[in-house]
Amino acid sequence: MELVAALKELNGSNLVESTEHGKYAWRTKNQLLPLNANWYKGLIYSAFRREFLHEAVMGTAVGPIRDLMLKPNNIRHPDEFYFPTLAYNSHLHLPGACLDSPSPKSEYGYNYLGKFVIWKDYRMTCATKYVRDVCILGADHVSLLQSVPHISANKFHADYQPEAYDEMEQWYF
Incomplete structure (x- = not known):
């Protein structure tokens, strides 16, 4: 219920x-995007309106951007570019598009409500271990995770430390 309430607060x-x-x-080989769109990079951890996803995956209006992204070996990690690019180019008129540009680097990451993560370059302690610069969450993080507003954790x-995940699951449900 909390997740549904949080998503309703987004007002669409x-x-x-x-x-x-x-x-x-x-990663994009400095290519220009069709439809006068600007590139944006982000994560696949997002919450989208169903209509947005339908247009992104099936719609013809953004087909030229989708085709560019799907060309083999054209863009490195296209999943990190496709949805953010569509979401932040409001002139494409996709449902739920973001009207403001994303926050500067100094303001994103920890403040992003879609996902809690501790990156190696954050000024947060990782009492467990890092794998590819991401802190692997464990028992020492449970109380922190129970107090932050994020809707997922990475x-x-x-x-x-599987007991940490089990404890979070019991707490949440």
Whole structure:
């Protein structure tokens, strides 16, 4: 019920973390996008309106952008670009599009409500271990996770302190 209430507070907007693609331009080979769209990079951890996803996946209006993204070996990690790009180009008129540009790097990450994560370059302690610069959540993080407003958490490993995930599951349900 809390998740439903949180999503209702978005008033029909999508919940999408993104940043301008600046330092990631090499991943797109500095290509220009069709439809006068600007590149945005983000994560696949998002909450979208069903109508937005239908248009993104099946619609013809954004077909030229989708076709560019789907070309084999054209863009590195297209999943990190496709949905944020569609969500932050409001002139494409997709349902739930974000009207404001994403926050600057200094303001995103920990403040993104879609996902809690501790990256190695954050100023937060990781009492467990890092795998590819992401803190693997464990028992020491349970009380913190129970106090933050995020709707998901990244990253648990099934074979590393599994009791932490179990405790979160019991707390949530």
